[in-house]
Amino acid sequence: MKHSKFAIIVLVLVLLFLYLPIFIMVGDSFNADKYCGKWLGFTFKWYGALFSHSNRNIWMAFERSIIIAITATLSSCILGTSAALAIHKWKGRLQTFHYSLIYTPLVMPEILMGISLLMLFTAIGLNCGMWTIWIAHTTFCVSYVTMTILARLQDFDDRILEAAYDLGASPWTAFFKVQLPVLMPGIIAGGLLAFTLSIDDFVITFFVTGPGSDTLPLQVYSMIKHSKQLPVINALSTLMIVFTCALVFLSRIVSSYKKKGRSLTQLRTDIKGVK
Amino acid sequence: MTDSKKKWQEFFGTLPSLLWLTVFFVIPTFIVLKFAFHAKSPDGGVAPGLTLETWRTISNPNYPEIIWRTVWISAVTTLICVLLSLPCAYCIARMQKKWRAFVAGLIMLPFWTSFIVRVFAWRTLLNPEGFLQQVLIWLGFADQNTMLNYNAGAVLLVSVYSFLPFAIMPIYTAAEKFDFSLLEAARDLGARSFFAFRKIFLPGVKRGVISAILMVFIPAIGSYVIPDLVGGTDELIGNKIYQRTFGDRNWPHASALATLTAFSVLIPLGCVAWWMKRQDEKEARRLAEATARRLSGGTA
Amino acid sequence: MANEFLVFDHVTKRFGALTAVNDVSFSVNKGEFFSLLGPSGCGKTTLLRMLGGFERPDSGRIYLNGKDITDDPPNMRRVHTVFQNYALFPTMTVWDNIAFSLRIAKKPKEEIEEDVDQILEMIRMTDHAWKYPSQLSGGQKQRVAIARALVDRPQVLLLDEPLAALDLKLRQHMLLELDAIHDQVGITFMYVTHDQGEAMSLSDRIAVMNGGKVEQLDKPTQIYEAPRSSFVAAFIGDTNFFDGEIVSTEGDYCTINVYGFAQISAYNDKKLSVGQKVHLSVRPEKIRVTLAPPPPEKGAGINVFQCTVSDIIYQGVYTKYWVKSSDRSISALRPHSRFLLDQESITWNDKAYCWWHPDDGYMVENFSEEDASLIHPSPPAQKPKGE
Numbered sequence: 001m002k003h004s005k006f007a008i009i010v011l012v013l014v015l016l017f018l019y020l021p022i023f024i025m026v027g028d029s030f031n032a033d034k035y036c037g038k039w040l041g042f043t044f045k046w047y048g049a050l051f052s053h054s055n056r057n058i059w060m061a062f063e064r065s066i067i068i069a070i071t072a073t074l075s076s077c078i079l080g081t082s083a084a085l086a087i088h089k090w091k092g093r094l095q096t097f098h099y100s101l102i103y104t105p106l107v108m109p110e111i112l113m114g115i116s117l118l119m120l121f122t123a124i125g126l127n128c129g130m131w132t133i134w135i136a137h138t139t140f141c142v143s144y145v146t147m148t149i150l151a152r153l154q155d156f157d158d159r160i161l162e163a164a165y166d167l168g169a170s171p172w173t174a175f176f177k178v179q180l181p182v183l184m185p186g187i188i189a190g191g192l193l194a195f196t197l198s199i200d201d202f203v204i205t206f207f208v209t210g211p212g213s214d215t216l217p218l219q220v221y222s223m224i225k226h227s228k229q230l231p232v233i234n235a236l237s238t239l240m241i242v243f244t245c246a247l248v249f250l251s252r253i254v255s256s257y258k259k260k261g262r263s264l265t266q267l268r269t270d271i272k273g274v275k
Numbered sequence: 276m277t278d279s280k281k282k283w284q285e286f287f288g289t290l291p292s293l294l295w296l297t298v299f300f301v302i303p304t305f306i307v308l309k310f311a312f313h314a315k316s317p318d319g320g321v322a323p324g325l326t327l328e329t330w331r332t333i334s335n336p337n338y339p340e341i342i343w344r345t346v347w348i349s350a351v352t353t354l355i356c357v358l359l360s361l362p363c364a365y366c367i368a369r370m371q372k373k374w375r376a377f378v379a380g381l382i383m384l385p386f387w388t389s390f391i392v393r394v395f396a397w398r399t400l401l402n403p404e405g406f407l408q409q410v411l412i413w414l415g416f417a418d419q420n421t422m423l424n425y426n427a428g429a430v431l432l433v434s435v436y437s438f439l440p441f442a443i444m445p446i447y448t449a450a451e452k453f454d455f456s457l458l459e460a461a462r463d464l465g466a467r468s469f470f471a472f473r474k475i476f477l478p479g480v481k482r483g484v485i486s487a488i489l490m491v492f493i494p495a496i497g498s499y500v501i502p503d504l505v506g507g508t509d510e511l512i513g514n515k516i517y518q519r520t521f522g523d524r525n526w527p528h529a530s531a532l533a534t535l536t537a538f539s540v541l542i543p544l545g546c547v548a549w550w551m552k553r554q555d556e557k558e559a560r561r562l563a564e565a566t567a568r569r570l571s572g573g574t575a
Numbered sequence: 576m577a578n579e580f581l582v583f584d585h586v587t588k589r590f591g592a593l594t595a596v597n598d599v600s601f602s603v604n605k606g607e608f609f610s611l612l613g614p615s616g617c618g619k620t621t622l623l624r625m626l627g628g629f630e631r632p633d634s635g636r637i638y639l640n641g642k643d644i645t646d647d648p649p650n651m652r653r654v655h656t657v658f659q660n661y662a663l664f665p666t667m668t669v670w671d672n673i674a675f676s677l678r679i680a681k682k683p684k685e686e687i688e689e690d691v692d693q694i695l696e697m698i699r700m701t702d703h704a705w706k707y708p709s710q711l712s713g714g715q716k717q718r719v720a721i722a723r724a725l726v727d728r729p730q731v732l733l734l735d736e737p738l739a740a741l742d743l744k745l746r747q748h749m750l751l752e753l754d755a756i757h758d759q760v761g762i763t764f765m766y767v768t769h770d771q772g773e774a775m776s777l778s779d780r781i782a783v784m785n786g787g788k789v790e791q792l793d794k795p796t797q798i799y800e801a802p803r804s805s806f807v808a809a810f811i812g813d814t815n816f817f818d819g820e821i822v823s824t825e826g827d828y829c830t831i832n833v834y835g836f837a838q839i840s841a842y843n844d845k846k847l848s849v850g851q852k853v854h855l856s857v858r859p860e861k862i863r864v865t866l867a868p869p870p871p872e873k874g875a876g877i878n879v880f881q882c883t884v885s886d887i888i889y890q891g892v893y894t895k896y897w898v899k900s901s902d903r904s905i906s907a908l909r910p911h912s913r914f915l916l917d918q919e920s921i922t923w924n925d926k927a928y929c930w931w932h933p934d935d936g937y938m939v940e941n942f943s944e945e946d947a948s949l950i951h952p953s954p955p956a957q958k959p960k961g962e
Contacts, residue, residue: 011378015378018382021397021436022385024396025396028399083291086285086292090285095285095289101292102296107493108540109537111516112537115516115529116307118520119303139300142296203497206499221500224504236392237388237395248387
């Protein structure tokens with residue numbers, strides 16, 4: 001029972017299933033065939049094309065995606081933190097309502113949020129563009145950020161705030177010096193989630209985008225739709241995968257370095273002791 | 276602190292998110308609901324005056340078919356995802372700690388890459404010229420004329436692929452907290468392994484399974500990209516909403532379809548909530564009965 | 576008055592329908608180790624939280640060093656709390672935790688370093704200064720929490736069940752340490768606990784609380800030996816209650832007719848007269864159980880009863896007996912000592928004698944049946960009595 005063969009086989013097959021298209025895509029990015037069919041030989045030309053002047057649209061879309069992702073992350077982190085704190089701190093009818101308001105967008109299909117925001121923006125006469133994308137992204141990120149921070153707050157012991165007041169801290173000092181540092185990992189995790197959601201979002205952005213403000217997923221979609229330069233998409237995707245893996249790897253190194261950082265402060269005491 | 280000061284604090288703490296979500300979530304949702312009861316205006320907007328006309332046109336045979344297809348594809352996707360996730364989550368949860376994090380990361384890693392790109396990769400893969408068809412021909416399961424792409428089957432396959440990690444993760448989280456010595460106890464008492472799995476492991480990860488169902492079913496219902504890129508003529512409700520919004524600018528229609536989508540999520544969701552509540556009540560009752568029995572048995 | 580350092584003046588606190596603290600008045604001397612003792616829900620923690628500034632009394636005032644602090648917020652009082660779960664700041668090192676209040680007060684850097692290093696030395700934690708709370712053991716966390724609250728010399732240190740989370744051995748060790756710290760710093764300690772042992776061994780004075788009121792405020796020996804109410808007698812230690820009425824008096828002593836039992840002679844310190852109803856409390860450790868009747872040289876006039884041993888619980892330090900005498904269950908304790916002559920081995924159903932001196936009974940003024948039910952008049956059904 002400890003190592004069920006059936007379960008292991010399913011797991012291995014699932015992993016293969018998950019990575020199959022990715023491997024094919026990486027392989028095709030080096031395939032000379034324009035239609036990504038048979039193997040016609042190894043080439044770097046699609047990478048060359050990706051960085052050529054004719055494909056600068058991709059990079060402009062990429063830039064817009066990054067700008068929107070960063071701003072939406074910041075705004076949703078601020079809104080989400082205040083929402084989570086309010087829900088955690090006060091109980092009562094207002095917060096029950098507040099919580100269900102935060103929760104409902106999570107169980108609504110994205111397409112619904114997309115179409116409803118489009119209709120709102122049209123109704124109030126707002127021209128769609130970067131601003132409307134930012135608003136839409138902030139709206140769906142707030143719920144995720146709030147939930148992540150709320151989970152962190154559940155482990156938060158309110159008595160450490162009382163301890164801070166008790167030792168003379170004002171409510172502001174207690175919040176910034178005691179509560180915020182404890183919540184920081186939760187806020188960062190929520191922010192990372194918001195960033196990845198924002199940079200990858202297609203459906204909602206699709207509804208609220210305006211002329212000349214396509215994000216990277218929209219740009220890629222239109223390239224797929226018009227069957228334009230499909231191998232270039234493979235090349236771009238491969239670079240994105242490499243970039244993602246590098247980021248994950250880097251965060252690992254940083255976290256292990258942090259642990260070493262702790263022993264550095266330890267060293268400080270040792271030196272002090274010697275002196 | 277005085278009461279009124281507390282109230283003001285709560286008010287200002289709640290205001291930003293409450294206001295934001297009211298303006299950009301609640302009001303738009305009601306606009307959609309309202310538009311579904313209006314007629315289309317010639318300029319592509321919405322005509323004043325309430326009408327049920329939209330709902331009458333939507334009940335023609337074309338739409339129910341699409342709605343039905345959306346629901347069954349979503350339901351089957353959910354079922355397959357959960358069935359695949361259970362052994363996976365079980366397997367990962369039983370690994371050593373360092374391996375657990377690694378394999379869980381391995382499962383999530385593809386999903387830090389672009390969703391659009393992954394669907395596109397499948398489209399390439401399912402092409403008549405693509406890798407999968409070649410393999411199937413070589414194995415003798417298919418010939419040159421088999422069409423893997425652009426049908427409901429392709430939509431199902433890519434949906435399972437896209438939403439599988441969202442099913443594995445919650446079940447794995449629940450399985451990680453599961454006390455595996457219970458399974459050993461059951462085996463010790465003579466249960467066969469599948470029986471132990473079904474009667475002890477499955478109830479133990481019930482909550483994880485429920486959230487997995489929600490996390491797959493909800494996005495599947497509103498899915499647009501997958502049917503659009505690999506679905507061919509087998510469209511889902513998401514495509515229709517998009518066409519009505521941008522293609523022929525029939526906003527009342529789009530609104531009515533979006534409302535239907537919302538209800539096709541909210542109804543199962545309500546059922547799940549009701550069922551969970553009933554289960555909890557059942558459990559409480561069972562516990563109370565067992566306690567009562569033991570007490571009466573103790574005195575007898 | 577000079578020694579009325581901390582004063583509670585008719586303090587009342589209600590939570591909805593529940594009155595947590597009911598018109599409590601008492602004062603604490605400067606430098607005193609003062610304990611609030613009582614069962615959970617007796618109002619002791621609420622009283623402490625009002626002193627810390629986390630709750631506001633509905634009525635009454637609290638004065639500290641002559642100043643009314645009732646309405647001051649917690650950060651404006653020179654009163655610090657050691658929380659039950661320590662409430663150390665998890666993102667700060669031990670050193671930063673302790674330096675917190677000094678930094679808030681904007682003390683000069685050199686002074687902060689000096690004070691923190693000094694108190695670290697006092698709690699013997701210098702080697703752990705750069706550790707985070709999660710890397711500390713329970714006892715270490717406890718010491719850091721105390722140091723953090725003491726470092727800027729508050730006027731009163733509040734300790735909210737500080738030892739409840741520690742295991743028995745560590746608790747005994749920390750008791751000694753707390754006592755030493757108190758002697759060293761000379762700050763007024765206000766200690767909240769439900770553990771009578773802790774309160775007894777540490778305190779200069781104890782206030783026993785029940786139902787939101789102070790039942791008795793006295794020195795530990797007085798609380799134990801002369802409990803003013805049946806609640807105090809039953810809550811602090813264990814006891815046997817004998818209810819009856821006085822049938823005769825003779826000098827300092829009287830004879831009590833205990834209903835359904837027998838006649839008992841007792842010390843009549845309250846000078847009660849014949850016919851008055853009394854409740855006599857006799858602590859188990861004052862009652863002897865022997866197989867032979869007491870030797871005559873132990874003195875005439877002692878209370879002796881024939882009895883049957885109904886239960887014995889060996890508890891290491893002592894053995895607890897429950898004996899039955901004319902249908903009354905009486906509990907007695909006997910410490911172990913090999914060299915005493917009367918250490919015959921007693922077992923279940925032995926016919927024996929239980930006896931005690933009239934001076935060892937104490938008449939309790941305020942008696943309630945409810946309090947009396949707190950103690951075990953008969954042996955517990957299965958499990959031995961918890962610590």
